[in-house]
Amino acid sequence: MNAPDAATGRIDVHQHLLPGNYLSALRRHGIAEAGGRALPDWSPEAAIAMMDEHRIATGVLSLSTPGTHLGDPVEARELTVRLNDAHAELVKDRPERFGMFASVPLPDVDAALEAIAHADDDLHADGVVLLANHQGTYLGEPAFDPVMAELARRNLVVFIHPADLPAAPVDGIPPFAADFLLDTSRAAFLLVRNGVVARHPNLRMILSHAGGFVPYAAHRMATGMALEAGRDITDVLEDFRTFYYDTALSGSPSALPSLLAFARPDHILYGSDWPFAPASAVTYFTDGLDKYLTSGAADPSASSAIDRTNAATLFPRLAR
Template sequence: MASAARVDVHEHVLPPAYRRLLVERGLDAGGWALPEWDKDSAIAMMDTQGIATGVVSVSAPGVHLGDDREARTLARSVNEYVAELVKDRPDRFGQFASIPLPDVDGSVAEAVHALDELRADGVVLMSNAGGRYLGDPAFEPLWAELNARAAVVFVHPTEAPAPTLPGVPAPVIDFPFDTTRTAVQLTLNGVMSRYPDVKVILSHAGGFLPYVAHRVAVASTIVNPELTVDGILADLRRFYFDTALSGSPTALPSLLAFAAPGHVLYGSDWPFAPVAAGAYFDGHLDGYQDWQPGQLRAVQRGNAEALFPRLARD
């Protein structure tokens, strides 16, 4: 293992009351079964995988299950639970606070509470909220509030507003697609350029984004000649990317060729990705032959320290 001090920006938490609610309603993560979770198991996994700190987040389906009032209550409950987890073990846990989009007013209020009062390390947004992607003009007030706080935003995929392939759960192929879709909309709708102080992390190496970025840029200028290839690529390179389920011999070269320096972060996707799956990708990550000097340590920890200064070590 190349590092015994990883910062994991893609680690999940399932507060007991939240998990019970999902089970009662027959909900899961896009056809992916809900795993068990508890603090001791999380710490044991991190010790096994060389992870010093996990910045945890709720995964799909998020906290908005159809009703705005319920979503506000559920977001507050989840966020206060995780804030206590971090308060108890600030060395081992960080927090991406849950936000109840598409309820914009509720989302702004919860973001302010989580960042200002709970001192969350950032917020997590699902890639779409009821079929509306994150570049939707209605979500501008939230982006303005996040930008004012120079917030770190973790974008996690959820089910796309389209049928899944028969027998293929959404996390297998639709999740990377949905991440790519929302990232492109954020860019082409100008969110990334209007709010330069927000740092946006895309799950799973950005889905397909590094691979198709130049196609997106060139094709978009054909549709809209007022755009420029260089301008689109510059905005796309503002994103950060985690390595969850993506540290492979074919994905890494594309990701590292596209991402801006310092914009690749370690991710495990535990417990939705079991330890064996994480170890598979960690092995390829550690064994990659083309790292530049210091680059692997930066991915494992240093780049996260720049985003989360409280985690920095001397």
């Protein structure tokens, strides 16, 4: 299958990589799944084959949960450097096909700041991936304020991916199916409630999976927040609208109306979630997205904006 046109193909902001040395580290810690799904096979060649099939010109790759901090802070620093350096080499070899959200070893704040500096100054990463919660501490909590301030100072794009909830799982409910959506919503709520969004208006943050419950529940969240803090509901809603939202696992006729009704039109980005979403799921939700956007239910310009234009504006390197 031919590669998509680099000037018109999709930009996928939610695509994962699982290099062999990361899988080895996970297995040393007895980790065989993420979010309730078995760790899938991955290779650059398989990624490109999937991308060609779905007209994806570029995939901005990130590590998924559990990230690089697996319990030992020394190991976490070393693993983060090793993985980010290898990721940067992959992008250097195929800059038209791959992008980079660098990993950071939170909840170790000092190590995270070092990783951010290395990723930006030396590796020229396209952005940074953060988990919604890192071992029970959520984005938006004061402990992570130095990290958010540094990301804002450097004007780095932040991709927020859910992790397992800091609570016991419920039998029969794999985390990816429901808990991940709550985890993302909790992080977004705290980032707004605790003023991170207001303090850093240039901080561009992408919420995975159409923002979890945020588009559907934003007015409810904003009402409670306004009552608590005496804020204007409209101002709170505007804070929630500063987030970007990807379409990973969300190209459905039930999720898309809420997303399109709430998010700013230029803040919606295509996402596949491959390889944790297998090829059949990528096809299902990508076809659903295409069908909905061409059905007359959305603005005619939404398709090209979500597929490419919005991400090209967010990542000027990829636009070139």
